[in-house]
Amino acid sequence: MISEDKITAVVPAAGVGRRMGATLPKQYLMLAGKTVLEHTLERLLSHQALERIIVAIGPEDTHFPTLSLAHEPRISWVPGGAERADSVLNALRQVTSDFVLVHDAARPCLARADLDALLAAGRQPDGAILACRVRDTMKRGDGQGGIDRTVPRDELWHALTPQCFPTVPLCQALEQALNSGVAITDEASAMEWAGFRPRLVEGRSDNIKITRPEDLALAAFFLQHILESET
Template identity: 65%
Template sequence: MIPSYTAVVPAAGIGSRMAADRPKQYLPLGDSTVLEHTLLGLLKHDTIGTIVVAIAEHDAWFNNLAIARHPRIITVSGGKERADSVLNALQQVATEWVLVHDAARPCLHPADLAAVMVAGQQAQGAILACRVRDTMKRGNGLGAIASSVPREELWHALTPQCFATTTLRQALTDALACGASITDEASAMEWAGFNPALVEGRADNIKITRPEDLALAQFFLKQTVDSCQL
């Protein structure tokens, strides 16, 4: 199969909420690291030709990983913010379509990856997302509730997010030039006037943010391995 996608993995963040001695993407997760699990999940899909990993300028960990020498993985220098890192990586993307996936989401299911690829080509791009299940509250800035927020049509944005490469590159370039607040790739596309599709994904596609997330991710990864062995 001819590769038609490139995956971009912004991995220049420091993950300060983990209070660890290294960025969260390099923390141990089972016999590997968070980032290695993330990259392996993408490498398993044969339509992804190259993975571009954006790392911090003085990253002291990536080149020590065995996966850093994989022939389908290249690196670029990350930027100050996520959007800067992604834009730097996009300069190395030659395929028509690109996937952007968080470095700290190691539990991506193959079916979700395939679904967002299909939806991205059929719409104005697409993202994996989960419906909000809990009652939502808006704070008043003083540690108390200001109001309840209806959860209908509220979604948690996940990754990967899939877009046409040239369109995403232009949207990010223009948004950053105008000083827009860009929290993910979809927000840049929204700023540019597009309406990316929502692809309902699995709730176990968690992002490692706090120390307790590591044990949960390990549990989810074990469930995936066990199901594949049945």
């Protein structure tokens, strides 16, 4: 039975982060004395509106069970899948709340105010995502290393996470998109494909996703600033 007043967070954490070039998956690299994933989970646990957090981990992941947060009462985990969408689906099948947040494991710099804003805007049929406006001039390549044209940036946004959607429609959208062979880059893309129009909630640009080695130092700086500002 779906609960009307609770919300669950899903954190897909089954990726290996090949672009980091590290011996560990990026979510287990150290950042300011803790793993990236621990910081990410702490940011979610700090919000009382989140009743439960479900982490999707790789089938051979031996790191997650050793984290102290793995045994936190509000956290549980499920096996991840081959792709992000598969991992999210595995977690969604355990969700009993009307609405769900999906947040990247490698985004530890989530500000409380952004999470508040998303929760306020996202609990509606089309859902919502955190996003920030594109600031740079955008170029479309020609496929051969040159510029094809300049793309107007007026209505271009960088999609961030968390993303908030009604649980059942998101689950259905992901299942149908995967069955149809549609490329799913984030949860919003599945909802868009299914005919929904998620809202854009403007968030902070320091909510970065750790992807490359140089991102760790930047994330450490941003995280310290966010924590100090919320104290």
